[in-house]
Amino acid sequence: DAGVIQSPRHEVTEMGQEVTLRCKPISGHDYLFWYRQTMMRGLELLIYFNNNVPIDDSGMPEDRFSAKMPNASFSTLKIQPSEPRDSAVYFCASSTLYTETVGYVVGNTEAFFGQGTRLTVV
Amino acid sequence: AQKVTQAQTEISVVEKEDVTLDCVYETRDTTYYLFWYKQPPSGELVFLIRRNSFDEQNEISGRYSWNFQKSTSSFNFTITASQVVDSAVYFCALSEEYNQGGKLIFGQGTELSVKP
Numbered sequence: 001d002a003g004v005i006q007s008p009r010h011e012v013t014e015m016g017q018e019v020t021l022r023c024k025p026i027s028g029h030d031y032l033f034w035y036r037q038t039m040m041r042g043l044e045l046l047i048y049f050n051n052n053v054p055i056d057d058s059g060m061p062e063d064r065f066s067a068k069m070p071n072a073s074f075s076t077l078k079i080q081p082s083e084p085r086d087s088a089v090y091f092c093a094s095s096t097l098y099t100e101t102v103g104y105v106v107g108n109t110e111a112f113f114g115q116g117t118r119l120t121v122v
Numbered sequence: 123a124q125k126v127t128q129a130q131t132e133i134s135v136v137e138k139e140d141v142t143l144d145c146v147y148e149t150r151d152t153t154y155y156l157f158w159y160k161q162p163p164s165g166e167l168v169f170l171i172r173r174n175s176f177d178e179q180n181e182i183s184g185r186y187s188w189n190f191q192k193s194t195s196s197f198n199f200t201i202t203a204s205q206v207v208d209s210a211v212y213f214c215a216l217s218e219e220y221n222q223g224g225k226l227i228f229g230q231g232t233e234l235s236v237k238p
Binding site for chain 1 (some may be wrong): 138159165166167168169172188213217225226227228229230231
């Protein structure tokens with residue numbers, strides 16, 4: 001598998017513009033996470049999905065941020081309108097539950113991260 | 123409330139020295155997972171280890187070893203005979219949601235610099 005794929009790798013945009021970040025999770029993973037990394041706040045969870053359904057969006061900073069997962073192989077994080085304080089590295093990650101015996105769920109696997117999108121809003 | 127503390131912001135060592143990165147966590151759950159991730163200068167996050175709360179055995183993988191002590195809520199990471207390629211930011215993380223895919227709470231990270 002190619003791993004978690006994010007695009008673009010770098011994005012520079014002007015304040016007020018709409019920005020869309022994209023993510024393709026690892027095939028077969030049923031959990032998808034969006035994280036943001038800044039110097040001030042470190043790595044923080046924005047939102048996560050299970051089977052394409054948003055489960056917890058409490059980390060989404062404000063209404064300017066929205067995320068969708070229309071199918072199991074694609075998710076977007078949109079910022080509209082963007083502001084300079086949104087400048088950060090945005091990571092997408094995916095995971096699944098692991099089993100030791102077929103059909104018996106044991107626990108969480110590790111999250112596999114994409115390369116990240118470095119967003120700069122000027 | 124859940125929290126992960128990595129008190130060491132930066133560590134600098136000379137190649138071949140041993141170095142230990144500290145991680146202390148807080149959780150009310152009895153079932154949880156702990157992780158270490160490495161972020162090299164290229165920026166990606168690389169998984170190193172997962173440990174569940176029921177397994178306090180220490181683990182060794184090559185030059186890397188981990189010491190999990192529930193009594194002190196610590197999950198420390200030791201690199202033996204450090205190398206320049208070990209230079210990176212290392213994150214400790216906690217996942218409380220057992221069987222829920224594992225959303226992570228990260229520590230602030232420790233930047234390790236290994237000088238030749």
